[in-house]
Amino acid sequence: MSSPVTAPAKSKIVAGLLGILLGGLGAHSFYLGNPKKGVLQLVVSAVTVGIGAIWGFVEGVLILVGKIDTDAHGRPLA
Numbered sequence: 001m002s003s004p005v006t007a008p009a010k011s012k013i014v015a016g017l018l019g020i021l022l023g024g025l026g027a028h029s030f031y032l033g034n035p036k037k038g039v040l041q042l043v044v045s046a047v048t049v050g051i052g053a054i055w056g057f058v059e060g061v062l063i064l065v066g067k068i069d070t071d072a073h074g075r076p077l078a
Contacts, residue, residue, distance in 0.1 A: 010032055
C-alpha cells in the first residue's frame, strides 16, 4: 500500500503578503484553501467601495505575526 499524498505546506510569507496587498480581493483566503471566505471578502470590499479591504489587510498582518498559523485544513503554515 502506498502512503497518502499530502499537500505541501502553504507559505506564511506568501499568505501574509497576499492579505496585505490583495486582501480586499480575498487572495489570501483563496491561497489558504477557503474560497467561500475569499468570495465573501471580495463582495464586502465591492459593496463598501474598498473599505472592506481593511479586513484582508488585518488578516495579512495577523498571519505574519503568527496569530493565524494554519490553513483552512488545519495544516500549519511554513
